[in-house]
Structure formats: C-alpha cells, structure tokens
Amino acid sequence: MNLQQIIDQLNLTILTEPRDFSLILPGGGYTSDLLSCVMAGAKSNCLWITLQAHLNIVAVAALLEVAAIIITEGAKPDSATIAKANEQGIILLSTDKPTFEIDGKLWEMGIHILE
Amino acid sequence: MAASTKQVCQVSNQMSPTRRPARIPTEQETHGRRGRSITDDDANAINRVEELSYDLKVHEVMTASLKIASPEMPLSQVLEILRVNRISGVPVVKDNELIGILSLEDIVHAMQKNELSAPVSAYMTRKLVTVASYDSIVSAIQKFSDSRLGRLPVVDENYKLVGMITKGDITRGILIALQKDYKEEEVRRYRASHLFEDIISDRTTLVLRYNIKAQDFTHGGNASSHIKRALLRLGADPQIARRCGIAVYEAEINLIIHTTHGGILKLEVESHRITMSTIDDGPGIPDIEQVLQAGYSTATEQVREMGFGAGMGLVNIKRCVDKMDIESTVGKGTKLTMRIHVPTENFTGRKEE
Numbered sequence: 001m002n003l004q005q006i007i008d009q010l011n012l013t014i015l016t017e018p019r020d021f022s023l024i025l026p027g028g029g030y031t032s033d034l035l036s037c038v039m040a041g042a043k044s045n046c047l048w049i050t051l052q053a054h055l056n057i058v059a060v061a062a063l064l065e066v067a068a069i070i071i072t073e074g075a076k077p078d079s080a081t082i083a084k085a086n087e088q089g090i091i092l093l094s095t096d097k098p099t100f101e102i103d104g105k106l107w108e109m110g111i112h113i114l115e
Numbered sequence: 116m117a118a119s120t121k122q123v124c125q126v127s128n129q130m131s132p133t134r135r136p137a138r139i140p141t142e143q144e145t146h147g148r149r150g151r152s153i154t155d156d157d158a159n160a161i162n163r164v165e166e167l168s169y170d171l172k173v174h175e176v177m178t179a180s181l182k183i184a185s186p187e188m189p190l191s192q193v194l195e196i197l198r199v200n201r202i203s204g205v206p207v208v209k210d211n212e213l214i215g216i217l218s219l220e221d222i223v224h225a226m227q228k229n230e231l232s233a234p235v236s237a238y239m240t241r242k243l244v245t246v247a248s249y250d251s252i253v254s255a256i257q258k259f260s261d262s263r264l265g266r267l268p269v270v271d272e273n274y275k276l277v278g279m280i281t282k283g284d285i286t287r288g289i290l291i292a293l294q295k296d297y298k299e300e301e302v303r304r305y306r307a308s309h310l311f312e313d314i315i316s317d318r319t320t321l322v323l324r325y326n327i328k329a330q331d332f333t334h335g336g337n338a339s340s341h342i343k344r345a346l347l348r349l350g351a352d353p354q355i356a357r358r359c360g361i362a363v364y365e366a367e368i369n370l371i372i373h374t375t376h377g378g379i380l381k382l383e384v385e386s387h388r389i390t391m392s393t394i395d396d397g398p399g400i401p402d403i404e405q406v407l408q409a410g411y412s413t414a415t416e417q418v419r420e421m422g423f424g425a426g427m428g429l430v431n432i433k434r435c436v437d438k439m440d441i442e443s444t445v446g447k448g449t450k451l452t453m454r455i456h457v458p459t460e461n462f463t464g465r466k467e468e
Contacts, residue, residue, distance in 0.1 A: 019165060035368075036427030039361050040434065052422045056368075059336020063343060063360045080333075088340075 015092040026067035053077040062088040072099040174248040176288030177278035186236035213276045215239035308350030311386040321384040327370040329377040339364035358435040365428040391453045399445035
C-alpha cells in the first residue's frame, strides 16, 4: 500500500508540497500525542498519527525519519509549521476524522506494525 | 546507571531483508522493482530528481551542435546525415527559419512508396512543437508526454533554432547533475570522516556547542537535527546517529521546558565515544530519583498540551545511551551527561548502512 493510495482511500488533505506519493511505502504506524512516546516507539518510515499540529512535531518526525504525519480531528498546523516541514522534507497530511477511525482504517488497509 | 541499550533502543530497519519476518509478500512486493521498499536514500534521490526537473534548463541538457536539413534536400541525403551522426531526426530550416522537422519515421514512409529521391518538404512534419531554451526541463517533459514526440526543436527568445532535445538528453542531464550532487556530499563526508585519521594527536576531540534558550519551542529540535547530520557526515553508523539524535532531543527539550535561563548543549566526538551534555543554571532538581521514574513530570498544563511533559524524557535518554549521569543542586543548576560508545570501525571511513 503506497502513500498515494492511503491518501486517496482516507481522503486526506495534503498540507505540504506535492511529490510522487506513490513511491513512498510506509512500513507500519504509530499513534500518540506525547512526543516522548513517539520518540521511544515510532520506527523510521512509519506513519505517525496524532492530533498535535504545532511546530515541534516536525523536529520529531525529522529525527525519526517517519514517512508522513497524519494530523487528525481537524487540527490545523500554522504556516510556520508547514514551511518547516517542507524545509525538512516531512509530509504533513490532515483529516477531520478522529484518530481511532484513521487507525482502524489503516489497519484494515493492511498497514500493520512490522516487528 | 548504565543502561543496556542494545536490546531496548535497537531500531528496526524495515528495509533490511534480513530482519523481515516470514510472511506473505505484499501485492507491491510481488510486482518487482516498483514494489521494492524505498530507502531514505532512494526517497532523497527522487525528490532531487523532481527538484532538478525545475532547476535544470533546457539549454543545459540539449544538443547544440546541430545537423539540419533544407526543404529541397532529397530524403536519401537526409538518411545519410541521420546514419552518419546516429541520430533519428533533424530540424528543417529555410532562410534561418525553422519550418519543420523530419524524423526517421517520415523517411520510412517515403521508403514504403519508394520515394527516397523526393524533397524533404514532401514528407516533413510541419506541425511544430518547440520548447524554449530558457525553460525548465519540466516543460520539455510535459511536452514530450502530451505530444508523444521523440525530439523537440529548441528555440531562443527570438524563436531562432538553437538546438534539439530528446528524452535521452533529459535523462542524461539529470544523471550528470545527480552524480555531481552525490560527489559533493561524498567529498564533504569524506573530508569529515577522515578528521580523526588525518589529525594526529594522543586524543582528538571535536566539540560542538549549542545555546538553548528557555521556552524557545520554535527552535526546539534544531540543535538535535544539526547534531545528527554532523555525526552522519563524520561517518557515524546511522543507528548510532539516531540514538544520539533521540537522546539529545530529549535533553534539548528539557532545557527549553524546565530551565530558568536555558542552557548549553555540548557534543564531544571522539573516535571511540560520543559524549553529550547539557548544563544550566537553575532551578535544579530537588529529587533526582523521582525525575527518573517513567511518567513523572513537572511540566505545566500548557506545555503538556503541546505533547511534552509525558515524563518520558530521561527514560528515553537512558534507553538510548550507554551511560547517563545527572548532577543537580537546587538553586544552582543541573548537569546531564550522556555517553555512547562507538565501535572501532566507526569514524575511520564511511560506513554504509
């Protein structure tokens, strides 16, 4: 399942600069709004699902090299956050849906945690 | 306080086939090259290709030494030009003006009718799709995919023919540019990674210092990402750079959240170990045992709303480093020292992931 298919099926809004998302194949996912938990638990190339939308999520995502951040519950990052994400090559996606629903759908689509 | 890091902080690399568990391959994996996992390096290269298609201009990749045909020239003569120069088409020019294009395909049509003696004008394509020399190659790519043509005449701002561009020219141009990029980064990495070999001393230490301001959440994580990049350039193993990145991020955030005036984040790189430390001038920690407990936090509600203050910072650091020490005096300040041992093959040359 590539990122373009995920974006299409979950109807995600792309907040950062467009690129060929079909070439990105996320390996698993991690859900948390606590940055330290993400630091401890998220693997590189995974999807990070969170309702946090402030600037610091970009630094965390860049350090961990996550495939993309899906921001849930309609939370909107400000323009500085989006600019920083573009600068660091981090993909920001957003949805109005709650985190639980996004997690469930991703799981159904076959995005599981790879041990 | 030494933490065993090998098990807890090992970060699985899902791209590595040796670590992949036995399972049914995904649909993409069964479909060959396209289904292969994209590594970070691949992803960077893809982005760079996209960038290059905007950065590179048509005149940088086109063929400027032109073979041209005149409308009166017999097709047999053009065929000879194509054969000798090993090209598959030529622009047709009359009185310095581009009036058409003749491809091998047009000549094949003439051959079918046994009309190789006919003039170029009888078989040339008059419908011209041109591209401007000052355009980005992305506009040429667009025209190639829209028109399905194999070559496009390149014109300058006065619509004068200055060259020809093929898909092959574009591929070659991008490859050369990518190679140049790669070489530049290679040279940087090479120079940095030989630091510890080239400078002879009994003990060489590279020290990097970062001033971290209290409550400066806007720049939170900047020092950590600079440190991670520096370590990679120095030839550190990517897993070690990642562990340092995580530890130093937590330490950096602690300075931002908890100190009165911020503090200094220091990285000391030696060939056999990396030492990271933070030092601040207050307020100090009353009970160190307490702050080491997972989940304990003194962060304010406001800070917690941003996702900090999970009480996991020091716990994460401990997991990622080989040795962690905290010294603190209330009213004076705190010194946090973190150390990671580096296997001997690091920093003695570039190590591939």
